[in-house]
Amino acid sequence: MKRKVLVVDDQRESLIGLATILKMDGHDVQTATDGADGLRLASTFLPDLFLLDVAMPVMDGFEMCRQLKADPTLKDIPVLFITAHFDQENIVEGFRLGGVDYISKPFRKEELCMRVATHLQLRHTVKALQEKNKMLEREIAQKEALSKERDQLSDRMSVMSEMEIKRWGIAGFVGQSTAIKEVLNGIERLQQVGMTTSVLITGESGTGKELVARALHFGSDRTMGAFVPMNCAAISGELAESLLFGHKKGAFTGADRDWGGYFTLADGGTLFLDEIGDMPLDLQAKLLRVLEEGAVLPIGGHKEKVVDVRVVAATNVKLEDAIAQGRFRQDLYFRLAGFPIRVPPLRDRTEDIPLLAQHFVTLLANEMGIPIPDISDAAMTLLVRYAYPGNVRELKNAIERALIESGGNIIESQHLHLGVGAETVTTDISTKGSFDDLPLNMEQAEWVLIQRAMAQTDGNVAKAAQLLGINRMKIHRRLTVEKQNATVS
Numbered sequence: 001m002k003r004k005v006l007v008v009d010d011q012r013e014s015l016i017g018l019a020t021i022l023k024m025d026g027h028d029v030q031t032a033t034d035g036a037d038g039l040r041l042a043s044t045f046l047p048d049l050f051l052l053d054v055a056m057p058v059m060d061g062f063e064m065c066r067q068l069k070a071d072p073t074l075k076d077i078p079v080l081f082i083t084a085h086f087d088q089e090n091i092v093e094g095f096r097l098g099g100v101d102y103i104s105k106p107f108r109k110e111e112l113c114m115r116v117a118t119h120l121q122l123r124h125t126v127k128a129l130q131e132k133n134k135m136l137e138r139e140i141a142q143k144e145a146l147s148k149e150r151d152q153l154s155d156r157m158s159v160m161s162e163m164e165i166k167r168w169g170i171a172g173f174v175g176q177s178t179a180i181k182e183v184l185n186g187i188e189r190l191q192q193v194g195m196t197t198s199v200l201i202t203g204e205s206g207t208g209k210e211l212v213a214r215a216l217h218f219g220s221d222r223t224m225g226a227f228v229p230m231n232c233a234a235i236s237g238e239l240a241e242s243l244l245f246g247h248k249k250g251a252f253t254g255a256d257r258d259w260g261g262y263f264t265l266a267d268g269g270t271l272f273l274d275e276i277g278d279m280p281l282d283l284q285a286k287l288l289r290v291l292e293e294g295a296v297l298p299i300g301g302h303k304e305k306v307v308d309v310r311v312v313a314a315t316n317v318k319l320e321d322a323i324a325q326g327r328f329r330q331d332l333y334f335r336l337a338g339f340p341i342r343v344p345p346l347r348d349r350t351e352d353i354p355l356l357a358q359h360f361v362t363l364l365a366n367e368m369g370i371p372i373p374d375i376s377d378a379a380m381t382l383l384v385r386y387a388y389p390g391n392v393r394e395l396k397n398a399i400e401r402a403l404i405e406s407g408g409n410i411i412e413s414q415h416l417h418l419g420v421g422a423e424t425v426t427t428d429i430s431t432k433g434s435f436d437d438l439p440l441n442m443e444q445a446e447w448v449l450i451q452r453a454m455a456q457t458d459g460n461v462a463k464a465a466q467l468l469g470i471n472r473m474k475i476h477r478r479l480t481v482e483k484q485n486a487t488v489s
Contacts, residue, residue: 002028003120008038008064009053009082014105018051018082018112024245025113035059039067042074044113049120053105054083054090060098067230069098082107088235092243095226095265106319108365124468126224173399174359175352179344184343187212191219198291200276200336201314203343206393206469209219209314212341223309225269229263233278234471241283242299245290251300260305262294267307271354276313276320281329288332311336317446346388353384356392361411370408379414388419389449390469396408447482450475 005027010017012033019029026235030045033051036059042050050068052061061081068074081094084105094102094273101115124371175181199216201209201323210229219230235243242252246261247439275281279287291311297306313336322328355374365372375383379402388394403417453464454475461479465472 002026002122003049004045004047005043005049005051005116005120006029006030006032006038006047007051008032008035008056008061009051010034010056011053014053014082018107020044021109021112022051022116023118028249031297035061035064035067038064042068043071046073047077050077050079051116052081053086054081054094062093064093065097065099072424076123078123080115080119088243092259096259097229108367110356114270130259142323147287156369174355175349176355177344177349177352177403179349180352183212183341183343186339187215187219192341197338198310198336199312199338200319200333200340201312201343202319202340203314203316204345204389204391205316206388206391207343207345209316209343210272212343213270213272213314216312217272217330222269222311226266227272228266229268229272229274230262231274231471233275233474233477237354240279241286244283245296246298246301248298248300251298259298261296261298263290263307263309266309270310270312271312273311275315275471275474277315277317277319277328278477281327284329284332288329288335291335292356312408348390351385353395354380356395357383357399359397361403363399364396364403365408368403370403373403373406373408373410375411379411379416382413382416382418393469431474447478450478 005022007015007018007022007029008031009018010033015031015033019031022029030041030047032041034056038050038052039059040147050065052064054061061083065079065081068077068079075098078101079097079099080101080103081090081099082103082105083090091102100119103112103115103126138231190197199213201212203209210336213229214227217223230240230243241256242259242261246259246264247255249255249257290307293304294308295306297304319328319333321332323330332459346356357380361375383398389398390397390407398418399411401417402411406412449468450464454461456462458465460473461475465475468475
């Protein structure tokens with residue numbers, strides 16, 4: 001049976017593109033060019049899913065979502081937002097209004113279809129589970145029979161979890177090396193025992209720490225709850241406290257309404273704190289209190305709210321050094337590291353590079369709609385010998401560029417651009433030094449890479465951050481620290 005999707009977008013070209021892709025994917029699609037028309041159509045069409053553009057004249061996607069959630073007949077229908085401006089404020093507002101996901105413009109066909117299909121399946125499964133539970137409560141009197149039936153429902157939910165894991169790229173952990181098997185074994189153990197213990201994921205940028213966090217969530221009994229990610233390095237301390245714990249209306253200038261915070265959004269699910277090592281010390285103390293007490297107190301509030309949240313933290317810095325330098329609380333470290341998982345750099349699992357390279361060739365060629373090419377022996381040799389300071393993310397980007405340059409033909413050495421500048425094939429970190437020249441201290445090595453990236457981009461922070469695969473705020477903060485250190489010395 002076809003699932004019904006209502007698409008609302010004021011840009012005609014985008015609207016036609018979305019409708020065409022979804023119809024080709026087997027959905028019954030209706031369209032509207034503004035929120036008011038969308039609301040009128042929704043009451044008669046009764047779709048299984050809404051796809052709303054955020055920025056529209058007269059009535060934008062947020063206002064339409066607000067009115068949908070106020071309608072008893074439409075409030076349970078999932079809302080996905082589409083936007084060309086994917087920023088933190090949009091994410092917060094969309095989730096607060098009841099949205100379940102975001103799709104950024106320009107969108108990819110495969111990503112659009114997978115996300116729509118996932119949320120349609122989720123809605124169908126939740127409704128089926130609700131009806132099944134009602135029937136069980138009426139018909140099953142024996143506790144043993146009820147327990148057995150719920151186990152069967154749990155198995156069905158596990159299938160949905162596998163779909164979510166594929167969606168978020170856990171297949172990127174391709175390989176047979178001992179290093180990656182240890183990571184996957186750790187994920188499986190945590191999935192089996194339930195989501196009660198905090199997890200600390202360590203590893204360099206680009207190794208896939210967020211993929212591990214998403215796999216832990218979507219493969220666990222918390223998959224029906226929200227997965228809420230927060231980058232601790234990208235948000236100022238004042239804003240971070242409000243985002244995490246919420247605030248009451250009037251608590252500070254600009255607080256024109258109550259906001260529950262990420263802990264409330266993640267209640268029953270998982271809160272992923274990326275780059276936890278960059279969290280300010282005063283906020284670390286407040287986070288520790290919430291982890292120990294299981295309750296949050298919003299800014300300006302007088303009553304705590306009990307929350308059931310699994311916290312998964314990640315960092316690419318050595319927290320032991322940060323503790324010794326007084327930049328990270330030791331008690332918070334022990335509280336977070338209930339179960340540590342180290343994601344290895346690609347240079348420690350070089351035997352996986354051929355498998356990963358072929359995996360990305362297949363994945364990306366299918367997305368591009370081109371034949372899947374082979375990789376020449378010479379090109380594969382270069383891929384295996386390269387050090388990958390950007391890890392798996394860098395390998396994927398290199399394969400994507402090689403596919404474009406090869407035009408779907410066999411990938412040769414000249415199609416590979418490896419190195420910080422990404423202009424020539426090289427096994428060096430940059431034209432000024434090799435990987436072996438890097439200091440063994442993680443922070444010192446990071447500073448060397450930042451300096452090289454800044455040199456390659458003539459001091460352009462945004463381009464340097466793109467080359468390194470990190471947030472530009474991290475470079476700004478590091479430059480400030482080094483400048484202060486130079487002044488003191």
